[in-house]
Amino acid sequence: MTLLPRPRPAVPRVLAVAGSDPSGGAGIQADLKSVAAAGGYGMAALTALTAQSTHGVTGVHVPPPEFLALQLSTLTADVTVDAVKIGMLATADVADVVADWLGALGDTRPPVVLDPVMVATSGDRLLDRRAEDAVRALLTQADVVTPNLPELATLLGAPVAADWATALDQATALAARHRVLVVAKGGHLDGPLAPDALVGPGGVLVELTAPRVVTTAGHGTGCSLSSGLATRYAAGGDWAAALAATKEWLTAALRAGPGLDVGSGRGPVDHLVHLRPVPVPPTGVSSEVSTAPGR
Ligand SMILES: Nc1ncnc2c1ncn2[C@@H]1O[C@H](COP(=O)(O)OP(=O)(O)OP(=O)(O)O)[C@@H](O)[C@H]1O
Ligand SMILES: Cc1ncc(CO)c(N)n1
Numbered sequence: 001m002t003l004l005p006r007p008r009p010a011v012p013r014v015l016a017v018a019g020s021d022p023s024g025g026a027g028i029q030a031d032l033k034s035v036a037a038a039g040g041y042g043m044a045a046l047t048a049l050t051a052q053s054t055h056g057v058t059g060v061h062v063p064p065p066e067f068l069a070l071q072l073s074t075l076t077a078d079v080t081v082d083a084v085k086i087g088m089l090a091t092a093d094v095a096d097v098v099a100d101w102l103g104a105l106g107d108t109r110p111p112v113v114l115d116p117v118m119v120a121t122s123g124d125r126l127l128d129r130r131a132e133d134a135v136r137a138l139l140t141q142a143d144v145v146t147p148n149l150p151e152l153a154t155l156l157g158a159p160v161a162a163d164w165a166t167a168l169d170q171a172t173a174l175a176a177r178h179r180v181l182v183v184a185k186g187g188h189l190d191g192p193l194a195p196d197a198l199v200g201p202g203g204v205l206v207e208l209t210a211p212r213v214v215t216t217a218g219h220g221t222g223c224s225l226s227s228g229l230a231t232r233y234a235a236g237g238d239w240a241a242a243l244a245a246t247k248e249w250l251t252a253a254l255r256a257g258p259g260l261d262v263g264s265g266r267g268p269v270d271h272l273v274h275l276r277p278v279p280v281p282p283t284g285v286s287s288e289v290s291t292a293p294g295r
Contacts, residue, residue, distance in 0.1 A: 009234065016042065028046060028087070038227075039235065081110045083231060086142070111144075114138060143181060144180065181200055184196065196208045209285070211251075218266060
């Protein structure tokens with residue numbers, strides 16, 4: 001669908017449709033901090049509540065999906081939303097509510113970043129297995145999807161990529177199949193680097209490389225990346241530039257995470273690292289724009 005041209009707001013109004021993480025590192029709590037760190041105004045419609053700490057998820061409560069529909073319709077009857085980030089969807093019914101809401105917006109639908117959250121890094125499931133098809137169906141209503149490597153493999157129906165070249169091939173296949181931009185994320189690979197790439201149906205558009213941060217504080221990186229990306233795109237209108245700036249910020253936030261001293265498990269990144277009194281050192285993120293045909 002061709003969307004209507006949108007004005008570039010000075011302070012983008014960004015809506016996160018996602019689950020709650022009481023420990024503040026992931027989910028809606030991370031989204032709101034990430035939007036604020038990117039200069040946006042954050043809003044939140046809750047899909048699900050988790051009981052969660054830096055050690056993992058001990059429970060999930062999904063309010064009636066009709067109540068999510070009411071949150072979304074009430075908000076958008078009043079507020080112009082400049083970008084949407086979708087995170088944890090929990091069940092097929094919840095995913096269907098989000099799909100119906102986006103469908104009803106028609107060509108006034110804001111840009112959508114879909115983070116297809118399936119399993120927390122702690123190994124706990126955040127998406128009902130029967131809901132995977134509903135999330136796949138939502139891909140057609142998203143502008144960008146940001147799967148980690150296991151999520152990319154599930155969406156494609158392929159084995160999990162064991163190396164970066166395979167991840168890029170899978171991202172290209174997913175982009176071509178669903179006509180969506182894909183952010184391939186190398187966070188789950190081993191090695192000294194943490195590469196990410198923006199990939200379209202014709203292949204890699206831009207590849208970003210950062211030194212891998214060796215840390216125990218990496219909880220919620222995926223949520224933080226997707227909401228930062230949505231916010232910076234709403235402000236600037238350029239996915240590649242928005243991804244590069246978000247990667248730069250996230251690398252600094254990852255480095256600073258342990259300074260927060262939150263919990264004894266996998267702690268959060270410091271979303272507001274740039275507000276701390278200590279200057280942020282260079283992150284070493286480099287970016288390479290592809291000149292390959294088909295970009
Ligand atoms: N150790 C690390 N050092 C540098 N960047 C990292 C590291 N781990 C993850 N990242 C970056 O964080 C972002 C999210 O990647 P990741 O693959 O961890 O997503 P995810 O699994 O969806 O996150 P989550 O842990 O929130 O579920 C990407 O930009 C990735 O490159
Ligand atoms: C609520 C919630 N959403 C997403 C993630 C994935 O990081 C999580 N751990 N918790």
